[in-house]
Amino acid sequence: MENQPIHDERILEAIEACRPGSDDVADPALEFLAAEFEAHPELARRYQQIQRLDAQLTAAFRDVPVPEGxxxxxxxxxxxxxxxxxxxxxxxxxxxxxxxxxxxxxxxxxxxxxxxxxxxxxxxxxxxxxxxxxxxxxxxxxxxxxxxxxxxxxxxxxxxxxxxxxxxxxxxxxxxxxxxxxxxxxxxxxxxxxxxxxxxxxxxxxxxxxxxxxxxxxxxxxxxxxxxxxxxxxxxxxxxxxxxxxxxxxxxx
Amino acid sequence: MSADRHRMDVAQLVAEHHRAVYGFAYRLTGSVHDAEDLTQQVFLVAQQKLGQLRKIESTRSWLLTIARNHFLKTCQKRQPTPAANLKLDVDTIPSQTPKVEEIDRERLQEAINQLPEEFRVVLVLYYFQQRSYREIAEDLGVPMGTVMSRLARAKGHLRSKLFAAEHAAAKRQQPSVAK
Structure with missing residues (x-):
């Protein structure tokens, strides 16, 4: 369990750094993720989940009502x-x-x-x-x-x-x-x-x-x-x- | 380019960018009053330094940079979550992606407010301004690894506060999945 890649901070931080809808995964410092995704499907699923969630959170972040006047x-x-x-x-x-x-x-x-x-x-x-x-x-x-x-x-x-x-x-x-x-x-x-x-x-x-x-x-x-x-x-x-x-x-x- | 710059005036800036600057300021400061104050400061600076704007297309980014710098300079120390308490939590992702209207705005801002400033700024730049981790590192003058670390922890904190109930239920059902 301890050696599973899902607990590798470097991988988790790299996944979190990819902006939704971007090609950040092709960034030279993050391109190692492609190999990890191939080797560990659960990481690929996590990546997709975070991408979808971040798209919603991005919209929520920008939805700020401006006070009247x-x-x-x-x-x-x-x-x-x-x-x-x-x-x-x-x-x-x-x-x-x-x-x-x-x-x-x-x-x-x-x-x-x-x-x-x-x-x-x-x-x-x-x-x-x-x-x-x-x-x-x-x-x-x-x-x-x-x-x-x-x-x-x-x-x-x-x-x-x-x-x-x-x-x-x-x-x-x-x-x-x-x-x-x-x-x-x-x-x-x-x-x-x-x-x-x-x-x-x-x-x-x-x-x-x-x-x-x-x-x-x-x-x-x-x-x-x-x-x-x-x-x-x-x-x-x-x-x-x-x-x-x-x-x-x-x-x- | 120069002529374009001169054609910009502050009233035009306000009309085009006030909402975005206010939204950004609100996410950073966490209060309507402080956000309005910060927004006013941004446009007062812009009024004085409009001549320094090099590209019209960068206007919003320029204004948000003023807001960010002003916030970092003047924000009052609150009682944020100590940075050491922010761990990389792998179990904070909800199983079902919520729709944007299902995300509780009040809870979202509360979670942002609990973050130390250096984490909060990274989070707001990432979500609000959609800056890449490289750009954030450049903007803030901190190493890229630091940005990635802060971002991952801040995002985990945000999710844990927003989807706490679901995490608790999931953990009760599948305790072995947790680290």
Missing amino acids: AEQRLLARLAETAAEQASVPRRIGRRWLLATGGVLTTAAALFLALWLGGPADLGAQAVLEEAIRFYNQESPRPGQLVADVTPPKGYPISRAVLPTPQLRWRAIRDFVGCRGVAYDLSRGGAEATLYVVQCDVAGLPSRPAPRPAYATAGCSTSAWREADRLYVLVVRGDAGTHQGFIAPRGPLT
């Missing part, structure tokens, strides 16, 4: 965390250093331009260049529907742009060194993103001009300030495409 609670928690992250000042990191380096480079170039007599707005230009760089790095990321999850307070969409019916937003970090919200304004094959951060940049208008303030790398962009918020619209396309996202001038109600 769990998904909604999860989405709310995620939105809340995204909002908290958007409102907390960001830590200085590598991206911040890169952004600062970019700003300094731009400052040097514009200083030279100023030295040569050309007009320049240092902060605004740096923001526009950074916006296009940022847009090309993170786009496209649709984000969450405004109708489903409200964006964090303090980053409302501007009435100076034309909103879309299926407006989506996402939390952003490291946009000119700030956290905030990006609204996806894309529609009809035209792609555009409106970035909103709480950031003080001098020399910006209070609403966007119909024509972009800056264009490069197939993108056009404009920036403006409303209260303490910086708005930057980046559009993939030329001035005409850009204009299609700007709300017509008129009384803002």
